[in-house]
Amino acid sequence: MALITKRVYGAEDVLPKDSYKWQFLENLMREEAQSFGFKEIRTPVFEHTELFRRGVGDTTDVVQKEMYTFDTKGGTSITLRPEGTAGAARALLEHALYNDGLPVKTYYFVSCYRYEKKQANRYREFHQFGLEAYGTASPAADAEMICAAQSIFDRLYIGERLTLELNSIGCPDCRAKYYEALKKYFEGYKDKLCDTCLSRLERNPMRILDCKSPICSEIAKNAPVVLDYICDDCREHFEGVKRLLDSSGVKYKINPRIVRGLDYYTRTVFEFVTDELGAQGTVCGGGRYDGLIEELGGQHMPSLGFALGMERLLALLDASGSTIPDFDKCGLYIATMGDRAQEKAFELVKQVRSYSVRAETDIVGRSLRAQMKYADKIGAEYSMVLGDDEIERNKAEIKNMTTGKKSEISLDKDFGEDFIRVKIENEDNPGACFFTKGK
RNA sequence: GUGGGUAUAGCUUAGUUGGUUAAAGCGCCAGUUUGUGGCACUGGAGACCGUCGGUUCGAAUCCGACUAUCCACCCCA
Numbered sequence: 287m288a289l290i291t292k293r294v295y296g297a298e299d300v301l302p303k304d305s306y307k308w309q310f311l312e313n314l315m316r317e318e319a320q321s322f323g324f325k326e327i328r329t330p331v332f333e334h335t336e337l338f339r340r341g342v343g344d345t346t347d348v349v350q351k352e353m354y355t356f357d358t359k360g361g362t363s364i365t366l367r368p369e370g371t372a373g374a375a376r377a378l379l380e381h382a383l384y385n386d387g388l389p390v391k392t393y394y395f396v397s398c399y400r401y402e403k404k405q406a407n408r409y410r411e412f413h414q415f416g417l418e419a420y421g422t423a424s425p426a427a428d429a430e431m432i433c434a435a436q437s438i439f440d441r442l443y444i445g446e447r448l449t450l451e452l453n454s455i456g457c458p459d460c461r462a463k464y465y466e467a468l469k470k471y472f473e474g475y476k477d478k479l480c481d482t483c484l485s486r487l488e489r490n491p492m493r494i495l496d497c498k499s500p501i502c503s504e505i506a507k508n509a510p511v512v513l514d515y516i517c518d519d520c521r522e523h524f525e526g527v528k529r530l531l532d533s534s535g536v537k538y539k540i541n542p543r544i545v546r547g548l549d550y551y552t553r554t555v556f557e558f559v560t561d562e563l564g565a566q567g568t569v570c571g572g573g574r575y576d577g578l579i580e581e582l583g584g585q586h587m588p589s590l591g592f593a594l595g596m597e598r599l600l601a602l603l604d605a606s607g608s609t610i611p612d613f614d615k616c617g618l619y620i621a622t623m624g625d626r627a628q629e630k631a632f633e634l635v636k637q638v639r640s641y642s643v644r645a646e647t648d649i650v651g652r653s654l655r656a657q658m659k660y661a662d663k664i665g666a667e668y669s670m671v672l673g674d675d676e677i678e679r680n681k682a683e684i685k686n687m688t689t690g691k692k693s694e695i696s697l698d699k700d701f702g703e704d705f706i707r708v709k710i711e712n713e714d715n716p717g718a719c720f721f722t723k724g725k
Numbered sequence: 726g727u728g729g730g731u732a733u734a735g736c737u738u739a740g741u742u743g744g745u746u747a748a749a750g751c752g753c754c755a756g757u758u759u760g761u762g763g764c765a766c767u768g769g770a771g772a773c774c775g776u777c778g779g780u781u782c783g784a785a786u787c788c789g790a791c792u793a794u795c796c797a798c799c800c801c802a
Contacts, residue, residue, distance in 0.1 A: 347800050595802030662762040
């Protein structure tokens with residue numbers, strides 16, 4: 287296929303037939319975030335490269351090999367955001383949002399870019415919804431964050447299909463001790479570990495725990511567990527998080543192997559995972575990043591958040607067989623015969639549209655029969671035929687396309703209002719407006 | 726970056742051991758006597774069989790390379 291009609295590798299189009307699904311999810315998430323007191327923040331797709339190097343971490347795969355980085359004509363290095371947190375944190379500092387009172391609670395929808403090999407449910411351009419809270423060290427904030435995510439999944443009836451995996455990786459102090467213990471342990475198996483794990487041994491030994499190689503994971507089974515190395519404060523914090531989750535009825539599974547791939551995480555880390563999406567089972571991931579703001583040059587400001595993958599969530603909803611309501615349904619289609627009718631139809635659809643109801647009339651010049659076929663094809667709830675007779679009488683019949691029932695309606699100034707009234711009175715399938723769960 | 730699979734209309738596919746104008750279903754467009762959709766019927770548009778090269782009298786079919794795509798490793802949302 288010619289290059290100009292081929293999308294870039296790893297990028298996806300959202301087609302007209304599917305866009306309502308995104309809109310539905312976005313609306314639901316906005317409502318949910320706002321009900322928890324979060325406000326939207328919108329930041330640029332690109333940032334100075336240095337922001338991600340410092341924020342996400344120089345040793346991470348994301349920074350080392352997955353960033354879309356380029357120089358501007360002026361010579362500054364710019365990077366397309368690989369995640370949403372760094373930009374939000376930057377904006378918090380740049381605009382001193384913390385002066386408006388703490389905590390600062392934000393949510394975002396972002397497109398992210400990572401130069402990776404494409405795979406099922408992993409793309410080079412992907413979309414995240416995220417929540418962030420800055421300026422609170424309390425375990426209550428961790429619990430609230432997790433509750434917010436859970437709440438979104440529950441509203442979509444997929445709470446049961448996802449497992450919340452929870453861990454604490456401690457503060458930098460406990461982590462240093464843990465790293466030592468890990469290194470000591472894995473050094474005993476130096477001759478057996480895979481090559482990547484050998485390099486991890488120096489850089490980031492925790493990542494070995496994640497290794498999928500059978501040999502490494504076998505060795506890792508008996509490796510020291512981070513939870514045995516965290517300090518009293520971190521332990522107490524973790525207990526506090528669990529206590530609040532318990533009392534909120536949020537189920538979780540402690541998984542000491544969850545380590546997260548971004549350097550900024552401290553203490554609480556969590557993932558919502560599923561086994562229904564192939565190899566990319568993490569739908570939502572997050573945790574606490576108490577050191578991030580300082581790392582970016584701000585004051586000490588304990589913070590936390592999560593990011594939720596929109597493509598993966600959509601894929602999971604598809605897999606679960608849920609139906610998302612399509613609010614784009616056509617309320618009224620007016621079939622016309624002749625120029626006078628067309629003029630009148632333009633006037634009438636305008637009135638209906640003023641009630642935010644979709645109304646259409648012929649713009650192709652089709653025969654009456656073909657117009658009716660079209661009305662049927664687009665799923666119009668009502669149709670109306672407009673010709674010289676109707677215009678003479680100033681009255682027409684609107685037909686319910688599902689039941690076939692016809693009602694008379696006058697074509698005067700109140701047409702829009704009258705139509706809405708008839709539509710509501712005859713509403714026989716209100717269920718179509720609601721999200722329905724799958725299997 | 727490393728593996729493996731797959732490439733035929735918009736979509737899903739058929740195409741027999743290489744043999745004339747590449748087939749079907751769905752979808753799309755039009756029509757089935759002048760003013761009413763779904764069903765049915767008729768017709769139409771739409772494919773240089775991923776690309777380039779090779780073998781052959783002859784290639785969608787065999788071989789090679791390239792490209793695209795899917796899946797997995799890795800990583801993560």
